[in-house]
Amino acid sequence: MYLVLIGWFYVAIMMAIAEATSSDGTLLGAFFTLLLYGILPITIVGYILGTSARRKAQQKAESLDLDQKNSQENKHL
Numbered sequence: 233m234y235l236v237l238i239g240w241f242y243v244a245i246m247m248a249i250a251e252a253t254s255s256d257g258t259l260l261g262a263f264f265t266l267l268l269y270g271i272l273p274i275t276i277v278g279y280i281l282g283t284s285a286r287r288k289a290q291q292k293a294e295s296l297d298l299d300q301k302n303s304q305e306n307k308h309l
Contacts, residue, residue, distance in 0.1 A: 233281050237274050244270025 244266055252262035 233278075237278055240277075241270055241274055244274075 247269055248262040248266035251257040251265045252259055
């Protein structure tokens with residue numbers, strides 16, 4: 233997952249550099265190229281692809297919390 237995102241970011245950086253160094257390009261155009269072709273899609277795709285990992289971590293934390301509550305109740309009995 234991360235390899236694809238790193239590769240995508242590399243390509244977006246190269247596009248922004250090409251835009252900035254082109255005779256017809258501008259730094260503002262390079263900034264928006266990097267923002268719209270690089271940073272924005274990477275954050276969206278990274279968020280979507282990380283959903284299952286976040287869900288598993290949340291379930292694990294909830295099960296640990298439940299286990300701790302059960303062990304505390306058993307100590308009081």
